[in-house]
Amino acid sequence: MAMFLVLLRRSGPRWDPARPMEEQSGWPAHSAFMDELLNAGFVVLGGPLADEHRVVLVVDAESEDLVRAALARDPWSETHLQVDDVQPWTIRLDGRRAQRA
Numbered sequence: 001m002a003m004f005l006v007l008l009r010r011s012g013p014r015w016d017p018a019r020p021m022e023e024q025s026g027w028p029a030h031s032a033f034m035d036e037l038l039n040a041g042f043v044v045l046g047g048p049l050a051d052e053h054r055v056v057l058v059v060d061a062e063s064e065d066l067v068r069a070a071l072a073r074d075p076w077s078e079t080h081l082q083v084d085d086v087q088p089w090t091i092r093l094d095g096r097r098a099q100r101a
Contacts, residue, residue, distance in 0.1 A: 004044060005067050006089045007057040014079040021048070029075040042070060055081065058089070 011017070016024060024030075037043040037059075046057040061067045064086045071077060 004058050004089050004091060005061050005064060006087050007059060007067060007071070008084040009055045009057070009071075009081040010084050011053045012076070012078055012080045012082045015081075017053075021052075024076075024080055026075050026080065030080070033074050033076075037070065054084070064088075 014025065021027070022031075034043065034046070038046075042059055042061065044058045044060055046055065048055050059067055059070075061070070067086050068083060071083060074081065
């Protein structure tokens with residue numbers, strides 16, 4: 001069983017609700033940062049929820065402290081996005097492995 005941490009983030013004080021995500025200030029730097037986390041295998045899955053104000057990230061990390069430290073380097077940290085909660089998540093079902101076999 002793999003252990004991942006689930007991270008919920010909310011729009012921060014500089015988030016402009018009148019603009020789509022890709023038109024927010026600092027989008028290129030945030031997008032590049034997230035791509036780096038994805039390419040490094042730190043972020044496994046991620047994206048906004050239907051309300052567009054919350055984002056869920058599934059990350060492969062050893063501790064909540066490592067998750068928070070990594071995301072504190074995000075150019076959007078505390079300006080556009082804020083960490084709401086980090087929870088351990090034990091994955092017991094994973095259909096992605098079966099699809100690869």
